Amino acid sequence: MKLDKLVGERFKEKPSDCVVDSHALMVRGGYMKFVSNGIYSSYMPLRRITKKIENIIREEMDRIDGQEVSFPVVMPASLWEESGRYQAIDNSLCRFKDRNGSPMVLGMTHEEAAVQLVREYGNTYNRYPFMIYQIQTKFRDEARPRAGLIRVREFTMKDAYSFHTSQEDLEQYYAKCYHAYERIFARAGIPETIVVESDSGMMGGNISHEYMLLTAIGEDSIAICPECGYRANMEAAESIIEPLHDDVSEELTKVHTPEMHTIEEVCDFLKADPKKSLKAVVYQKNMTDEYVIVFIRGDLDVNETKLTNFLGENIHPAVITEESGIVAGFIGPKNLNAECTVLFDASVKGCNNLVTGANEPDYHYTGLDMDRDFPDAEYHDFAKIITGGICPVCKKKAITVSRGIEVGNIFQLGTKYTKSMGMSYLDEKGESHTPIMGCYGIGVGRLAASVCEAHHDEYGPIWPMSIAPWQVHLCCMKSADEEAHAAADKMYEDLQDAGLEVIYDDRKVSAGFMFSDADLLGVPVRVIVSPRNLKENVCEVVTRDKTYSAKVPVEETVATVKNLVNELMAKCKAE
């Protein structure tokens, strides 16, 4: 490919709407173009990257006996009504009517379609286990698309679905897929991806894992215990902290706290540590608007996913009305006179001498003692885990919280979809059972962006050889020089004849211009032909990651480059 024919523009200025490096570099490098909020078109370099990623995924899915199929993007709503998700999912599920008025949805995931495809086939035990997968466009009407390809509305995803006759069989297959995913990320150039336990969310099921690339720009928080290796997504990580119990319990005392509505204001005023306060966080259930008050230690936050999972229904931050009886800013568990669900977070279990609201304007209590004043209270885990928390596995006070991008996930779904959609099989004895499912997803574009996040410098991406848009970037310096141009043309032919993927820049532009374009394209091996080098009968061969740089005799250049490409490719091998 001649660079001067490559469609797309490269430029220096960081676009103002790009908050993460991968986004900025991929816009600046002519990889992608904004079409609508969370919707992009890809130019050739990105399409070449995603095709290579797709092929790696395909090979690894085929290795674990996956069968590539294809499901529709547009599905009848009736299919999603069968599983109950047509009602259950919020407006991230795109719903519309076709020309005949039939309600349809855009596929954001394909559990329903997978069950529909194999419902009849899977009617007898001896056809199990099997796994089907596809690589296809998905649409999720995200409220807040962000960070370029990290969180979009339209994306290409590999989604796989396995079907089993026993939990043991699912677990065996799940383990295979777990390792296939490790291989995929290693082959795509991010072997540093870690696996964490996760919450299953809207997918249903119990056990699930997320593959996380740790990076400050990640939108997920991951609890990690460096002592025992425990890792979990915030939603799945149990928050354990030591109860703050003073030896002497003070009296419960009502104090005047005029115009102090936040726990910070009150604690400031009373010279109390927010850790010694009981904060109320108020939600409403989506379906009924019923109030739910969570009492939690003042310095902690509620993890809404944990709360949703506990309640079994969706919630939203409350709008507190006067009729509710709730006195916003002064809420406490004592003398709370309102119709609502009251929950206590485990963080306040056994605590005393707490500041909390008195349920009347401008008054708080001090000296609350949970055991004394609420001996019957039940405690559950609703808190966001924090650095310094106690590891739920090794019980050491060692938890650290890191940010990460979720590059893949695997779920043990159980029978959520097979049961609701009436899929069953007959066993050896002719008895009917419901098959058990697993599902396994990877977003292709997000993976590309994640690799870029992990491997770039200020000048551009540093693509791993396995997914680089091209393997070799050939630069002809001073291409007005006929001899240099002819030598570069020949090198272009020779490199291609050696089976290498080459992008060739013979534009009449300055070296600086040429190299900054090359940096933006991030091709791992660069070959520079120039009149000066030719005088010494050499080419410069350098790698984008700067680990290799040499002047190589012209006649040895192809062999050197070929070796270098093979070496760099070997770095993208899975164990």
Place this chain on the structure above:
Amino acid sequence: MKLDKLVGERFKEKPSDCVVDSHALMVRGGYMKFVSNGIYSSYMPLRRITKKIENIIREEMDRIDGQEVSFPVVMPASLWEESGRYQAIDNSLCRFKDRNGSPMVLGMTHEEAAVQLVREYGNTYNRYPFMIYQIQTKFRDEARPRAGLIRVREFTMKDAYSFHTSQEDLEQYYAKCYHAYERIFARAGIPETIVVESDSGMMGGNISHEYMLLTAIGEDSIAICPECGYRANMEAAESIIEPLHDDVSEELTKVHTPEMHTIEEVCDFLKADPKKSLKAVVYQKNMTDEYVIVFIRGDLDVNETKLTNFLGENIHPAVITEESGIVAGFIGPKNLNAECTVLFDASVKGCNNLVTGANEPDYHYTGLDMDRDFPDAEYHDFAKIITGGICPVCKKKAITVSRGIEVGNIFQLGTKYTKSMGMSYLDEKGESHTPIMGCYGIGVGRLAASVCEAHHDEYGPIWPMSIAPWQVHLCCMKSADEEAHAAADKMYEDLQDAGLEVIYDDRKVSAGFMFSDADLLGVPVRVIVSPRNLKENVCEVVTRDKTYSAKVPVEETVATVKNLVNELMAKCKAE
């Protein structure tokens, strides 16, 4: 791949909803499953076929310097408002609102997205020409999906867009693409595909061609002149027939034709040949409901595409009200007292002694002479071309009309999209111009189904080697026989080691059952291992198309099969 693990069911009975063979065979063979009207999921065999087709297309597009990109499935309506198609296209364009109430569309074609992607890049002449393409999901909310994959609502399409600075340059590239398409169809196994001139329809532009596979189940009609080789789609083919002019013109006479509303009834009653009648066909314009009456020879039909193109707006069959002044069933050009557009088809030019309506209930005229009675009439071509018509090129009365499936199309779009969407470039002199576009489409699933239509027998598809789901179908007869099973297992390994794609059937089923499954999968080469053959130390090697059948010594089988595969692959070469 072991056949007993292949997800999908094969069965004998023709599904009642399948009207064409490819549909019936692909449902019976476990290739596809109905999800919703015009929406299907694919099982692994079809996905393997479509992947191979996609790769053939990709290679041929890359050969003519196409750059693979990707456009979104979901696009903002604003993009389609720029081109004017948001309003112009009927409800086959799927429109909906996203969670923020922004109007969106599902891509049915991507001219707008292509212009949006390159609008800035293409701002200077020296970047031209270039071509970008994608292979992606499209959705067209067809009123009448039919015939399985022949006409669906959701489909995978390769769509390509080229950009040029002159008509000559477009024409040169168009010719390249024309040949690339011939190569694609030859490589996919249907070199018999013919090219016809076509109408550009909603795409805009002037010159366009369709690639047609002639078959009785096709939904397009193609006019062919065996004398000169002229070929055109019905919409594009000019209908020319000899005027029927009697030597003596009769008087215009009003006759009583009680209760005779159709031209057949009237001609029967008056013992007139329908060819000697002037039939009125009444439409209304979609936008204004204004009436349009086309007068045409009684035995011919109006081609609505020709009429739409002439009017420059969409029409529908009329609902004739009393207020309109139109006397349904008795309409004629004489004494027509209604507000409407009156058009004459070229078929009645110079005709005399015609029967036509008298514009009053139960009366017709005889003896209408167009030249005498309507000396100022203008004539245009609105008629559907018929077998026996005059060839517009060689002028011989030799036109035949055949049915065909459109497997691809290419358009010279001109500046329809670039102009409306404000794309321009500066030439050498710094003057601004509008680039010229071409676009080029192939439906992947329809191509698969078309190949099946062209190559099947009553037992199943006969896939060309280039796109067959597997190259070799290995059958182990009487697999309960340990020796036979071991020999077949070894053959399975050996064939795969030779780089062949093998589907292996070692189920304990009857030969009849095994072969009917093999016929349905349509794999080109079949190898049969059986205890009886093994006694003679041979395998049976046969081709699905029955052109080859031999008993081959076991140790020579792999080499024989490999040769056969190569020979059959060579049949799918393009010139």
